[in-house]
Amino acid sequence: MKPIQLLRARRRNGHWHWTDIAAYAYLGLGVVLMFGPVMWLVLSSFKTQASLLEFPPSLLPLSQQEVRVEGFPQPLPLFAATLDNGERRELAQIRRIGLIAQMVDPADPKRQYRVPTARLAPVRHLSFVTSNYTEPLQKFAFTRYLWNSVFVTTIATLITLLINSMAAYALSIYEFRGKTIAMLMVIGTLMIPITIILVPVYLVITKLGLVNSLWAVILPGAATPTGVFLLRQYMLTLPRDLIEAARMDKASEWQIYWRIVMPLAAPALAVLAIFSIMWRWNEFLWPLAVLTRSESFTLQIGLNAFQGELQTQWNYLLAMTVVSLVPVALVFVFLQRFIATGIANTGMK
């Protein structure tokens, strides 16, 4: 608790242990290593195609400044030129002939100079190329992918919440014949990851006629053992009196579930919802296997397909990667604490 107070106390003692310094060093390095790559991605996503190919890369998204000069229809690129007399001037380049560039002073268009290109340095300024974002959404199917991802995530999460909470309700509130078997079934599914039943689930989906449909992505993972356990654990803590009171109030079992237990289990449902959104938004292997037509790609599959192409258009790819990051970033900013507690309590991910 109260780290600041403790820190002060330590300082009053007069010395820091070397481990304290090592710890801060480790954490500082961590910040660079963990945040750095994503910051780099975001910065890069605003660069022009040309400056992405530049080596060494510039840190910030820069692009060459252009000026309109009287008498020239096109805007001209601006350079810092060192003149013969050693003077430095900002000049616009009209054309380049071999190693000599013909330059003009934007302030005084009548004066022209001939400067060796070696003595020119481009004048660049910070500029964010937003077309990296808008173009792929228009030209390529990314809008479609985005919509598919949103659809899959929303519907799958709703189904997951509904059927998992129903099962959790049954397994937490009732005593009935076959309860042990039902529990064993749930535990059993916990031990069977999708990776080992990829092929036969594909068969089931084929039989259902769902290949290349988004339902093929939604349905197989809708019932999750972790979800059932999480909700059941929470529902077990609800006072039994409430359920009995509802029963005395002539509530049907469905009404008890829907009007008493569900509202009261809201915190656990919220945790499951967050997890489900994360799972679905990020899901990769199964959609990769079952979605083969580009119209039905989710964002993750779309990104993967895009990067696999021969001429990867990194400017678009990076921008779309950032787009796919946005919901996750929002979740992180607002709900990081709850997810962390959820993980610490349940060990699920």
Place this chain on the structure above:
Amino acid sequence: MIDLPDGIGLQAVPTASRLARLRRSGATILGAVLRLIDRPMGLLQRLIGERRMVYVFLLPNLAFFSLFVFVPLAIDLAYSLTGGESLFPSQRPYVGTEQYAYLFDCGSFFDPASCRVDHFWRGVANTMRFTVFQLVSMVTFSLVTALVLNMRIRGRGFFRAVYFFPVLLSPVVVALVWKWILQRDGLLNAGLTMIGGQKILFFVDPGWAMFWSVFVSVWAHMGFYTLILLAGLQAIPADLYEAAQMDATPRWRVLVRITLPLLWPNLIVVIVLAMIRGVQTFDEVFVLTGGGPGTATLMIVQYIYETAFASQVQNFGLAAAASIVLGVVLFLLTLAQLSRTRSAS
């Protein structure tokens, strides 16, 4: 459990009353829809009795489980015992354990090149190598991070968030971020040339490709394990440390004699989970290296995926056989975990 605050970020604004009205009418509509379910459910209860309603609640979930887990598991077995190229088990000739024999047809199990299905065995070898490296570095780094975060650190919440956030990223994003940094003209090579080094083609060198696969995997998932360990560390009663302090115990001794033994149950969980996840590794590595160069980072799951879905001749039987071998391994690991957690609690 976890308490979520009501209405995150919802502030009383001038439009609050409109919002409230909207919410009320929304609630009315929702209520009407729900009453539509209430009625048939009530009738159903009248029909089958209160006691049997529990099965109605269980049914959807168990149906999903059966359809997408248990039936597939059975079909998996059927696939692995049949040959041919058809997707439908009824059209596949029974071949007994031929698929397994084919899979295990090796001159020496230590040399993938001597196997008929050499890609599978390369996958096994790579996965084992990957799992071991990943496990060691994952446990080391998450333990160190958890220990550091458990110290009296200023801004602990911030640092915890820093290490945690990659957990939320999709494997595709993780892989693309790093691919972008590690590519030939990427940030890392720029740094290398700046300090006078040579560019390295990380994805052309098998050793580097494996290194970065492990690195990226640790980078992405470390936060998850750190949280589990941190929870364990925070559960250790503070008075134990105070008692140790009274006895003037040196810090390293506190770590070795108090912290680590009490953290042991959480460490076991971390080790087993990291192992299970390591064996199943696919997505980050697949997007990052594509299994290359050559087969240097080809993992078992990628082999299964490609054999079944991405190769010219889709060999479902062989993929299923490989799946079942993988399943047995995972099952044993999970059992180990269950028995450990059982005995720990």
Place this chain on the structure above:
Amino acid sequence: MAGLTLRDVRKAYGTVAVIHGVDLAIADGEFIVFVGPSGCGKSTLLRIIAGLEDVTGGEIAIDGHDVTRVPASDRGLAMVFQSYALYPHMTVYQNMAFALENMGLARAEIDARVRRAAGMLRLSDYLERKPKALSGGQRQRVAIGRAIVRDPKIFLLDEPLSNLDAELRVATRKELAALHAEIGGTMIYVTHDQVEAMTMADRIVVLRGGRIEQVGTPLDLYNRPDNLFVAGFIGSPRMNLLPVQVVSPGLVRVGEAGEPIKVATGPLATGASATLGVRPEHITLADGAADLTTTIDIVEQLGGDTYFYASAPGLPQITVRQNGQALRGRGETLPVRFEPAHLHLFDAEGAAVRPGV
């Protein structure tokens, strides 16, 4: 409003029998209190009546109709839980309306009933609050209101006052009694507090270890306890129970050295051991011949009454209650007489010995 009959009701959890065959008939409109020490099965019996527990054996009938296999929701009873069991996500109004909605009543009817009950229970100002924003007493009244609106055949109340502080408990006790007088329903009320039982009940059912010890009006139980357990349980302070020996028919001796005391010994043989019961208020200070001479250990002056806790060799401590302010101090001797008309004698098994039996 309805009557209730229990016939040989039994309940076991696995092999552990908790209710050992209870027979009971409750008339329409009666206020019945189940009383007994904690763990004696009061709640279990109440929940069996409610339909929340299955019976292992026996039969339950409401108004002559067998409801043993009828689920709780169809028995038409209302229950007030010890924890109140208010739905935390609903307002007071919604809590009370919930059951009525389930019954499919019209909105106007629901509203009328809820508002009437709320008025009766002084809850009208709190209808839009959630239970979390209420005091303990208000919550308790909501729980009762939730039962009242339903106009149930029988009210079941499981220790409804035990979560209130002492003062509020006394006040609410009176209100409950008044409420019963007003709406006149059949009520079954569970408590472990015999004062509550005495003050509210038309009839009390004393339970012990899953069996009925005695059923009767409060004064019945007070004046004519059937056995040692009821004698000790009903009445505050407790009845003094002294070991005696029958010296001859109609005469017992307290302890070893006491004077012989006249009391009906019924069929008890001379020389038999028995227990003599005498309530603290039925002991008078003796001027002349004393039944027993004791020494005062503690004096409690309550102003209106004085309690002496006194001892005599070989006997348990004796409580003596005197009207007014009797000025005697610790250590003084206290010769006492037992009022012959109010003596109770119990045989070695603890059953009451009555004249003419």
